[in-house]
Amino acid sequence: MSRIGKLPIILPAGTTISVTGNVIKTKGPKGELSQVIDPDMIVEVEGSQVLVKRPTEQKRHKSMHGLYRTIINNMVTGVTSGYERKLEMIGVGYKCDAKGQNLELSLGFSHLIVVHLPKEISVATETVKGKNPTITLNGVDKQLIGHIAAKIRSLRTPEPYKGKGIRFVGEIVRRKAGKAAGKK
Numbered sequence: 001m002s003r004i005g006k007l008p009i010i011l012p013a014g015t016t017i018s019v020t021g022n023v024i025k026t027k028g029p030k031g032e033l034s035q036v037i038d039p040d041m042i043v044e045v046e047g048s049q050v051l052v053k054r055p056t057e058q059k060r061h062k063s064m065h066g067l068y069r070t071i072i073n074n075m076v077t078g079v080t081s082g083y084e085r086k087l088e089m090i091g092v093g094y095k096c097d098a099k100g101q102n103l104e105l106s107l108g109f110s111h112l113i114v115v116h117l118p119k120e121i122s123v124a125t126e127t128v129k130g131k132n133p134t135i136t137l138n139g140v141d142k143q144l145i146g147h148i149a150a151k152i153r154s155l156r157t158p159e160p161y162k163g164k165g166i167r168f169v170g171e172i173v174r175r176k177a178g179k180a181a182g183k184k
Contacts, residue, residue, distance in 0.1 A: 005065035009050040009073050012080050017050055017072075019043045024072060028079030031120075031140045035075060037068050050076075078140035085149040087135045091156075091164035096125045096133050103135065107156045107166075115155075121148055134169065 011017060015028040022039040026032060037043070041064060042053040052069040054061040077083075089096060095106040103115040103123055117123055121139040135152065139145050149168070158165035158173040167173060 003066075005052055005054070005069045007069065009052075009069065009076055011048045011050065011076060015076060015080050017045055017076065019045060024075070026072075026075040026079050028076070030079050030082045033075045033079055033140060035071060037071070038064055041065070041068050043068075043072070074142045078142055082138060082140050083142050083145050085137045085145050086169040087137075087149060087152060087166055088132045088169050089135070089156075089166050090132050090158070094133060094156075094164075094166075095127070096135050098123045098125045098135075103152070105152075105155065113155060115152060117148060118144065120144060135166075 018025045022037050023034060024037060024043060025034045040055055040061060042055060044051045050072060052065065054065045091108060093108060097104045101117045101119060103117060105113040107113060120141060121137055124136045125133065127133045137145050137149055153166045156165045158167045160174060160176040161178060163173050163175060
């Protein structure tokens with residue numbers, strides 16, 4: 001039995017979940033999400049608990065058991081408390097500015113980069129003198145926030161020599177030594 005898959009999902013107060021065929025809809029104080037799952041998987045709602053069960057011991061069903069339990073748990077957490085992802089920009093002259101659903105980035109290129117964000121995500125930027133500019137993404141869908149954050153990071157990935165670029169807050173970048181000082 002899957003260690004993750006057999007754990008029940010506890011529904012907090014104010015959160016509801018409904019299963020219609022193979023579509024799962026979650027509604028909570030922060031919003032609502034829906035997800036299509038494999039029709040073979042069995043999702044049971046018992047009071048304030050949700051259980052995900054697999055029909056057989058096939059390898060395919062075993063691999064999907066924990067996956068769908070985690071996806072449903074992420075949906076419940078998202079509509080209850082939401083998700084936040086922070087990125088920091090390290091480099092001289094790097095700037096960021098949020099204007100509605102557009103994020104304007106100055107990353108050392110000859111032009112300004114504008115990233116259009118979906119309406120499900122809210123963005124905030126913070127620029128404090130003496131600190132690196134930070135970008136904060138908020139929303140209810142963990143997959144969407146992770147995808148958008150990875151896209152923003154890919155515009156200027158941290159390089160290994162000076163560490164300049166866009167990185168997640170707390171991310172450790174492996175640094176390389178530069179050229180040797182000289183020959184003897």
